[in-house]
Each structure stands twice: as C-alpha cells, then as structure tokens.
Amino acid sequence: MTKQTEQKDTSAQFALNRRQALQLGGGLGFVATMGLGAKPVFAQDEDTLTIAIAGDLGGWDQDYLAFDLIGLAVMKNTYPYMLDYGVREVDGGQIQDTETVVPTFAESWESNEDGTVWTLGIRQGMRFPSGNELTAADVKWSKDRAFAAQANVAGIYRIIGLTEADQVEVVDDYTVRFHQSQPSAMTSQIQIISLYVFDSQLVQEHATTDDPWATDWVNRNPPLGGAYNVVGYEPGQEIVLEANPDFPLGEPPVQRVRLPIIPAAANRRLLLQNGDVDIALGLPRRDIDDLRSAPGITVISAPSNEFVFVPMSTVTPPFDNPLVRQAMAYAVPYDQIIASVYNGDARRSTSPVPLDMPGHSDAGYPYAHDPDQARALLEQAGLADGFDTSIVIVTDNVEQERIAILLQNALGEVGGRAEIETVDPATLQQRRRDRTIPLQVASGQMWVNDVEYLLSVALTEGGFLNYANYDNAEVNALFGQLNGLLDPVARQEIFMRVQEILAEDVPWLVLCQPNFGLPVSGSISGWVQPVDGLFRLRYLER
Amino acid sequence: MRLTRYIVRRLLLLIPVLIGVSVLTFVLIRVLPGDPVLLIVPETATEADIQQARERFGLDQPLVAQYLTYLGDVLRGDLGRSITTNTPVAEQLARRVPLTLELIVYAMGLALIIAVVGGIYAARRAGRPSDHTARVVALAGNSLPEFWLGLVLVLIFYQALGWAPPPAGRISPLFSVPPITGFITIDTLLQGDLPAFFSALHHLMLPVLTLAIVITAPLLRSVRASALEVIDSDSYRCAESHGLKDRVLLFAYLFRLTLIRLPTLAALVFGNLLGGSVLVEYVFSWQGLGQWALRGLLLRDYPVIQAYVLVVATFYVLVFLIADLLQAALDPRVEV
Numbered sequence: 078m079t080k081q082t083e084q085k086d087t088s089a090q091f092a093l094n095r096r097q098a099l100q101l102g103g104g105l106g107f108v109a110t111m112g113l114g115a116k117p118v119f120a121q122d123e124d125t126l127t128i129a130i131a132g133d134l135g136g137w138d139q140d141y142l143a144f145d146l147i148g149l150a151v152m153k154n155t156y157p158y159m160l161d162y163g164v165r166e167v168d169g170g171q172i173q174d175t176e177t178v179v180p181t182f183a184e185s186w187e188s189n190e191d192g193t194v195w196t197l198g199i200r201q202g203m204r205f206p207s208g209n210e211l212t213a214a215d216v217k218w219s220k221d222r223a224f225a226a227q228a229n230v231a232g233i234y235r236i237i238g239l240t241e242a243d244q245v246e247v248v249d250d251y252t253v254r255f256h257q258s259q260p261s262a263m264t265s266q267i268q269i270i271s272l273y274v275f276d277s278q279l280v281q282e283h284a285t286t287d288d289p290w291a292t293d294w295v296n297r298n299p300p301l302g303g304a305y306n307v308v309g310y311e312p313g314q315e316i317v318l319e320a321n322p323d324f325p326l327g328e329p330p331v332q333r334v335r336l337p338i339i340p341a342a343a344n345r346r347l348l349l350q351n352g353d354v355d356i357a358l359g360l361p362r363r364d365i366d367d368l369r370s371a372p373g374i375t376v377i378s379a380p381s382n383e384f385v386f387v388p389m390s391t392v393t394p395p396f397d398n399p400l401v402r403q404a405m406a407y408a409v410p411y412d413q414i415i416a417s418v419y420n421g422d423a424r425r426s427t428s429p430v431p432l433d434m435p436g437h438s439d440a441g442y443p444y445a446h447d448p449d450q451a452r453a454l455l456e457q458a459g460l461a462d463g464f465d466t467s468i469v470i471v472t473d474n475v476e477q478e479r480i481a482i483l484l485q486n487a488l489g490e491v492g493g494r495a496e497i498e499t500v501d502p503a504t505l506q507q508r509r510r511d512r513t514i515p516l517q518v519a520s521g522q523m524w525v526n527d528v529e530y531l532l533s534v535a536l537t538e539g540g541f542l543n544y545a546n547y548d549n550a551e552v553n554a555l556f557g558q559l560n561g562l563l564d565p566v567a568r569q570e571i572f573m574r575v576q577e578i579l580a581e582d583v584p585w586l587v588l589c590q591p592n593f594g595l596p597v598s599g600s601i602s603g604w605v606q607p608v609d610g611l612f613r614l615r616y617l618e619r
Numbered sequence: 620m621r622l623t624r625y626i627v628r629r630l631l632l633l634i635p636v637l638i639g640v641s642v643l644t645f646v647l648i649r650v651l652p653g654d655p656v657l658l659i660v661p662e663t664a665t666e667a668d669i670q671q672a673r674e675r676f677g678l679d680q681p682l683v684a685q686y687l688t689y690l691g692d693v694l695r696g697d698l699g700r701s702i703t704t705n706t707p708v709a710e711q712l713a714r715r716v717p718l719t720l721e722l723i724v725y726a727m728g729l730a731l732i733i734a735v736v737g738g739i740y741a742a743r744r745a746g747r748p749s750d751h752t753a754r755v756v757a758l759a760g761n762s763l764p765e766f767w768l769g770l771v772l773v774l775i776f777y778q779a780l781g782w783a784p785p786p787a788g789r790i791s792p793l794f795s796v797p798p799i800t801g802f803i804t805i806d807t808l809l810q811g812d813l814p815a816f817f818s819a820l821h822h823l824m825l826p827v828l829t830l831a832i833v834i835t836a837p838l839l840r841s842v843r844a845s846a847l848e849v850i851d852s853d854s855y856r857c858a859e860s861h862g863l864k865d866r867v868l869l870f871a872y873l874f875r876l877t878l879i880r881l882p883t884l885a886a887l888v889f890g891n892l893l894g895g896s897v898l899v900e901y902v903f904s905w906q907g908l909g910q911w912a913l914r915g916l917l918l919r920d921y922p923v924i925q926a927y928v929l930v931v932a933t934f935y936v937l938v939f940l941i942a943d944l945l946q947a948a949l950d951p952r953v954e955v
Contacts, residue, residue: 129787133906135703135704135705136704136705136706138705141659141705143659143660143661143662144658144659144661227668227671228660228661228668228672229661232660232661232663232664232665232668233661233663235663236663292705296704296705296706297706312714312906313714313715313788313906313910314788314789314792314904314906315788315792317792335792337787337788337792337904338788338904338906339786339787339904340901340904340910341770341786341901341902341904343770344773344785344786344787344902344904347773347774347777347778347785347786348785348787350778351777351778351785353785353787501653501917502653502658502917502918503651503652503653503654503655503657503658503917503918503919504651504652504653506653506654506657506658507652507653507654507657508652509657510654510657524662533663534662534663539665539666541660541661541662541663541664541665542662
C-alpha cells in the first residue's frame with residue numbers, strides 16, 4: 078500500500094513536471110505566435126488602399142468572362158480601355174455620366190455624318206509594361222479575338238451592326254475605323270464597354286496551333302497596362318494592384334490597392350470596423366445602415382441605376398391577363414417596401430424605364446398602392462375568389478426575401494395566395510428559360526443606359542433578360558424602328574409610346590431604385606458611382 | 620508480404636468504387652435543374668449563342684457520349700476544364716486540396732489529443748464532477764453550429780481581444796510564400812522563414828480550433844466509453860491489484876486497449892471533415908476544397924463537381940484503409 082502511494086507520488090511529481098513543461102512550451106508557442114502575428118495585417122500607409130471583396134474572379138480573360146462582377150470590375154481597372162464615361166455631380170455625389178464619352182488611351186473618337194463609320198484615334202507613345210507600344214494593331218487583334226470568341230463583345234457588338242472582324246479596319250498605326258452595318262445611338266456606350274485592348278505582341282508569343290488566341294495563357298495571366306497593373310495575385314486570397322504612372326489621364330492618386338478576398342459579409346464588416354480594410358464591398362443593406370453610426374466610418378451614398386422589379390410571366394395564368402397584372406400593380410405596397418426593406422433609402426420607380434435613363438417617363442407606370450382597385454380589377458378578370466401562385470427568389474438574398482414576404486401579404490390582402498420558392502442561381506436561370514416562373518423578384522442595372530438596349534435584352538421576344546416573356550407586336554415594331562435611328566426627337570417619341578404601352582400591359586411590377594451605399598473608412602474620398610457596377614479605382618483618394 | 624497484398628487488394632477496390640461514383644455523379648448532377656451555360660453567356664446572348672457555348676463544352680452531345688469522353692479524359696489524367704472559369708480542374712484541385720488537408724489534419728490532430736487525454740481522464744474519474752464537466756463541455760462543443768462558433772470565436776479573439784489575425788486567409792499578406800507542397804506551415808519551414816511560419820500558425824489557430832471543438836465530442840465519448848470498459852475488465856483489475864505502476868497501467872493497459880476502437884470512428888470523422896469544412900472555410904476566407912466545390916455545385920460546374928466527388932471518394936477509401944491498418948496494429952485479434 079505504501080509502495081503504491083509512493084509510486085503515485087512519483088507519477089504525480091512526473092506529471093507535474095510534464096504539465097509544467099507543456100505549459101511552458103505552450104506558453105512560449107502562444108507568445109511567439111501572438112507576438113509575431115500581431116503585425117499589421119494589411120500594410121496601412123498613405124499610398125495603399127485595402128478593399129475587401131467577396132470572391133475571387135473566374136479568370137483573367139475578359140473575352141469569355143460573363144456575370145462575374147468582381148472579375149469584370151478588377152479588369153475594368155487593369156485592361157487598357159480606350160474610352161470611358163464622363164463624371165457628373167448629383168446631390169453632392171459623383172456618378173458616371175453616360176452621355177459623355179472620355180477618351181482614355183484613345184485621343185479621339187468620332188463618327189462620320191451618318192453614324193456608320195466611327196474613327197478611333199489612339200494616343201501615341203502609350204506602352205504596355207512589356208515595353209510594346211499600344212497601336213492600332215493591338216486594337217484590331219483584340220477585336221479579331223473577340224469576334225473569334227463569339228462571346229461577350231461579339232454579342233454586344235451585334236446590337237450596333239458589328240458582326241464581322243473585317244468591319245474593324247486599321248487605317249494607320251494610331252487610327253482604327255469601325256464600319257457598322259447601320260448607325261446606332263448606342264455606339265459610344267457599347268464601345269466604352271467593349272474597347273479593351275490586349276498587348277497583342279505579348280499574347281501572341283503564347284499562342285499555339287491548338288490555341289491560336291492564347292486563351293489558356295490569357296486566362297492565367299492578369300492583363301496589364303490599364304489604370305492599374307496587377308502586381309500580385311494569390312488565387313482565392315488577394316489581388317494586388319499598382320498604379321500605372323503612364324495612365325493617360327494622370328497617374329491614379331492611390332499607388333497601391335490590395336483586394337483581399339473575404340467571402341463572409343460579416344467578416345468584411347468586421348475588418349472595416351477594425352481598420353484592417355478601408356472599404357468593404359458587397360455588404361448587406363442592414364450592415365450598411367448599422368455602419369452609418371459607426372465611429373471612423375463614412376457611408377458614401379449615391380443615386381444608383383440599379384432597379385428592383387417583379388417580372389410577371391405574361392404567358393402563365395393568371396398573369397397572362399393584363400387585368401390581373403394591373404391588379405397586381407395596385408396591390409403592391411410600394412412605400413412600405415421602400416421603408417422596411419431599404420430603410421427609406423431608395424427612389425420609387427415610376428416606369429419600367431429606369432429613373433435617369435434618357436427617355437424615362439413617369440407615364441410608364443401610373444400605379445399606386447390601392448387594394449380596392451386591385452380587388453375590382455381581379456373581379457373584372459373573373460378572379461373574385463382569388464388565385465394561387467408562387468413568388469420565386471434566389472437563395473441567400475435577404476432583400477428579395479423581405480420583398481417577397483411583403484408581396485405575399487399584399488397579395489393576401491386582395492385575395493391572392495402566394496407561396497415563396499427559394500432556388501439557387503442555376504435553377505433560377507433554368508426556370509427562367511423554361512418560362513416556369515409566374516412571379517419573381519429581380520434586380521439589375523442596364524449596362525447600356527438606353528431604352529433601345531433595355532427593350533432589346535429585357536422587353537422583346539428572345540431577349541435574354543425577358544423574364545416576363547413579354548411579346549407585344551407594337552413594342553416589337555417600335556423597337557425595330559429604333560434600330561439605326563439617331564434623331565433624338567424621333568427616338569424620344571418612340572420611348573414615350575413604348576412606355577404608354579408598357580403602362581397598359583404591365584409586364585413588370587416596378588418597385589424602386591435603391592440608393593448605393595458604400596461604407597468606407599473616414600479618410601477615403603473620390604468615389605465615383607459607376608453606371609455599370611464596375612468600380613473605377615483611379616478616382617479614389619485617401 | 621501479406622500486408623502488401625492486403626493494401627493492394629484494398630487499393631484495387633478503388634477502381635469499381637470510383638467508376639460507380641463517377642457514373643452516379645455524372646448522371647445526378649445532370650438531372651438537377653440548372654444549365655451551367657445559362658450562367659456564363661452574356662445578357663445579349665441569343666439562342667444561337669447559347670447553343671454555341673453548349674457545343675464548346677460538349678454539352679450538346681448525348682449523355683452516354685459525354686460520359687465516355689469524360690471517362691477517356693480521366694483515364695488520361697485530364698479532369699476537364701471548369702465551365703465557369705475555363706481553367707483545368709486538376710490545377711485547381713492541386714491548389715485547393717492542400718489548403719483543406721492542412722486545416723483538417725491539424726483540427727483532427729488537436730481533436731484526437733483532446734479526446735484521448737480528456738476521455739481517459741474522464742473515465743478514470745467516472746462519476747466525479749471533472750468527468751461530468753468534460754462530457755458536458757464536449758457535448759456543448761458538438762451542439763454548436765460550426766458557422767456560428769467560427770463567427771463567435773472571430774468576434775472574441777479578433778475583434779474584442781485582438782489576439783487572432785483577421786479571418787482573411789492563411790497568412791499575413793506581408794509574407795510571400797512560394798508554394799512547394801501547398802501546405803503553408805511546411806512550405807514556410809522548408810524555406811526557413813520562421814516569422815511566416817508563425818504567421819501561418821496564427822492564422823490556423825481559430826479555424827483549427829473551431830473544427831476541433833465541433834468534432835471532439837464523438838471522439839471523446841468513444842474514448843471515455845472504451846476506457847471505462849477497459850477499467851472494468853478483469854485483465855485491468857488484475858493488473859491493478861497486482862500493484863503495477865500507474866504509468867504501466869495507464870500506457871500498457873488502459874491507453875492501448877482504449878484506442879482499439881478509435882481508428883474507425885476517427886476515420887469516419889476525418890472523412891466527413893473533408894467535405895464538412897466548407898462553412899469554416901467560408902468564415903475564415905480559406906479558399907479550400909469545400910468552397911470550391913460549393914461554388915461548383917451552385918453554378919452547376921459539372922467538371923468541378925465530378926472531380927470533387929472523385930477526390931472525396933478516394934480520400935474516404937484511403938482513410939479507412941489507414942484506419943484498418945492502424946486497428947490491426949493496435950489489436951492483435953484483427954488480421955489483415
């Protein structure tokens with residue numbers, strides 16, 4: 078017994094020593110880890126800006142990248158773009174002006190008299206980081222590549238009558254002509270989107286017989302020569318950009334921009350609050366509202382062209398009846414949606430043509446919340462007993478969810494019964510294509526701020542974004558008339574007539590245009606609200 | 620020799636498993652509603668554009684022809700290209716597998732240490748407050764959703780106390796670590812960059828802790844139950860009554876016999892971790908396999924999902940093989 082006790086004592090002594098040793102070792106490890114890791118996480122100096130983004134980009138080849146807003150935004154800053162929008166001031170904030178074209182790497186941009194031939198003059202002496210000069214040959218090669226890809230640029234060029242590579246002509250080293258098959262009022266806007274240029278000599282060095290356009294190489298190697306150059310890229314982790322001192326409009330004020338990829342919105346917010354990042358992109362509206370009162374943080378607000386709407390399938394009962402669609406327009410509690418979903422920080426939409434789009438008219442949507450009128454119209458449509466339907470929203474979208482609940486209640490008020498269906502993005506796109514969505518909450522911004530473009534992609538038969546499956550013969554005919562028409566007065570008349578028809582037909586419930594809110598650390602200024610959702614870093618200062 | 624034959628036989632089993640898994644995955648993801656092409660074409664796309672994109676990825680072919688092409692490619696070591704990013708899937712796998720493996724190996728290691736030490740400790744003090752405390756703490760850890768737990772740990776250790784780095788990846792951006800193995804702790808050591816190594820450890824701290832807390836409970840309970848059985852066994856009582864030293868009792872009897880059951884459960888938990896770490900990866904901006912697969916699934920990126928399932932299936936088979944070998948080494952009654 079005694080012996081056993083002694084043994085236990087010994088082992089206790091041993092255990093104590095081991096524990097002490099472990100504590101000591103663990104403590105040292107902890108101290109070392111904490112001490113060395115406690116350095117500033119992102120270099121915080123005057124010349125560096127850190128912007129938390131939500132995800133990595135899908136690749137570096139802009140000719141193929143679609144629906145990747147992060148990728149496109151980064152590339153907007155790193156590809157040499159020939160043209161860009163101007164900037165105008167609205168309510169103390171700066172937004173892009175789609176009616177002004179600013180040549181960037183280009184020197185001039187002008188058309189012939191009938192608007193079919195556009196001549197691009199390129200600045201002389203502009204060089205890519207490789208040392209190669211940017212010339213007309215680069216522009217031509219880049220657009221030849223886009224036609225060969227038959228993807229993003231080729232799709233949008235079709236709208237302005239550019240369908241073949243030989244419509245792009247090199248006149249001399251610094252002049253390129255675009256020969257359109259017809260004039261278009263949208264040419265400049267579409268070229269602002271499309272005129273990015275590859276360092277063609279460099280890229281061609283990586284072309285192979287199997288891959289003549291070097292798609293593999295381009296997809297892996299960040300483009301260089303824009304307002305910023307990519308100097309670091311750790312996939313999934315961070316993109317680092319450095320200002321291009323030779324940017325034609327002047328070297329961007331911020332020398333270095335770090336874009337750490339932080340998927341969780343809660344963490345992007347935390348990093349901003351802790352001062353580890355200067356800007357947090359893509360925060361939910363509730364977080365942005367909370368941050369308005371956070372110390373050291375400013376929320377930049379700007380009117381936005383993003384619009385929120387509810388397409389009603391015009392081929393699906395009961396919404397194939399215009400009376401029902403009108404009833405829906407009366408049933409929606411617009412002010413309540415703006416107040417409770419957007420905390421009042423949104424503008425009420427008054428037409429399917431977004432506010433601020435040239436040609437917008439309040440006549441496009443003469444509806445207000447009026448449940449009695451809605452009930453009367455439903456009765457007239459033979460639906461006095463109500464109807465069943467479903468509202469489809471996409472997963473992980475709190476705003477859509479809240480709107481859908483308010484719509485569900487509003488429908489209930491007038492006798493409708495709606496079920497809310499949440500689907501993932503792929504299913505949503507499939508169902509849109511299969512035309513199996515009666516009601517859906519949607520939002521977006523038109524990349525080309527023009528009614529003709531809106532009609533082409535969203536309100537005529539065959540349009541990829543025509544979620545309402547809308548097909549009105551007169552609207553189609555008016556859209557046809559816009560094709561090639563440059564006279565602003567004649568265009569305006571057509572825009573008005575289209576909106577009158579849309580007001581009768583009501584393919585969409587148009588809800589609102591939420592203002593853009595961007596929480597930034599107090600020292601940041603210069604934000605210019607992009608009309609295409611793609612930030613321009615060159616305006617930012619700290 | 621016998622062991623080698625056993626290992627080879629088990630590895631050969633991988634072939635039918637992988638073929639079965641690949642057929643199932645191939646069919647199932649295509650049965651799901653959702654067409655990846657609709658997510659990559661621009662908004663100006665016409666019917667012809669959509670068709671052309673479909674042809675580009677071979678999605679216009681009959682299903683059987685698509686599968687045979689896929690199988691042929693896989694046998695040549697080509698896992699295809701991601702539809703959404705147009706990059707080779709094998710390349711993305713090679714980059715992401717080490718990230719997740721590093722995370723889950725450390726988490727598993729930590730959980731096993733806690734479970735074995737805690738489980739044996741609790742069993743030796745069965746019924747006492749320390750036993751109840753260990754069980755309740757483990758159970759509580761297991762009950763917490765890892766997403767929530769991760770966020771809470773971030774709030775406490777990063778925001779409130781400032782002890783942890785921001786949940787922004789694997790290492791401070793101040794360090795540049797060219798990948799050798801892809802395991803950042805190993806790569807930093809191979810390059811002799813101690814500050815970078817400690818930064819990597821620092822960044823691993825919270826995600827590893829989160830995962831470890833969540834997976835410790837089943838392991839701890841299993842260890843405790845096994846240890847109790849051993850303590851109640853005749854052989855242990857006999858050894859104890861013969862006055863063997865406590866250390867001998869602990870390591871030669873209790874420790875070894877207790878661990879016999881552990882490999883199978885640990886393999887199950889470890890296998891689940893490979894796919895189950897996705898939420899922790901999301902919270903800690905860890906660009907591992909889980910996040911990649913989730914994105915692939917949401918966007919119906921067929922080659923990505925197919926490759927992911929093959930990797931997970933292979934991983935499971937290998938983990939269970941190792942577990943069986945370990946069990947055989949621990950338990951002389953088990954033959955391989």
